[in-house]
Amino acid sequence: MANIKSAKKRIKVIQKKTLINKMRISQVxxxxxxxxxxxxxxxxxLAGEKxxxxxxxxxxxxxxxxIHxxxxxxxxxxxTKKFNLAQKSN
Structure with a gap:
């Protein structure tokens, strides 16, 4: 655990950002x-909407x-390629 106040703050900020990133990636x-x-x-x-x-x-x-x-x-x-192939086969 960090001893310096700014390092402690950075740990808290990173934890919040990590949670937000996980949430976003989960939504994707x-x-x-x-x-x-x-x-x-x-x-x-329905597939087109999704x-x-x-x-x-x-x-x-x-x-x-x-994500990058x-x-x-x-x-x-x-x-898109999957969708187009499925459309052609139907």
Whole structure:
């Protein structure tokens, strides 16, 4: 444990930021999971809505710095590719 007052404050700040980042990443994972469930059920309208929501969440989280912007772009690209392949097969 830190002895210096500023170091103690930094520990508290880092803990808060860590919790916020975990919450944001959890929201992204949930959005992706819901998209994949909608896609597997075969409902393309619902899957399209869930894809747009997942893209929005990914971009928001990347803008806040919780994940890297290239990671967000890669995930969006892969989700879009899955959606497009599912649309072609239907």
């Amino acid at each position: 994972k949930t959005a992706i999971k819901r998209f994949e469930m909608a896609l597997s059920s075969g409902d393309m309208n 894809l747009r929501f997942a893209q929005k969440k990914l971009n928001q989280v990347a803008a806040k710095g919780s 912007k290239n990671m967000a772009a890669r995930k969006v690209s892969r989700l």
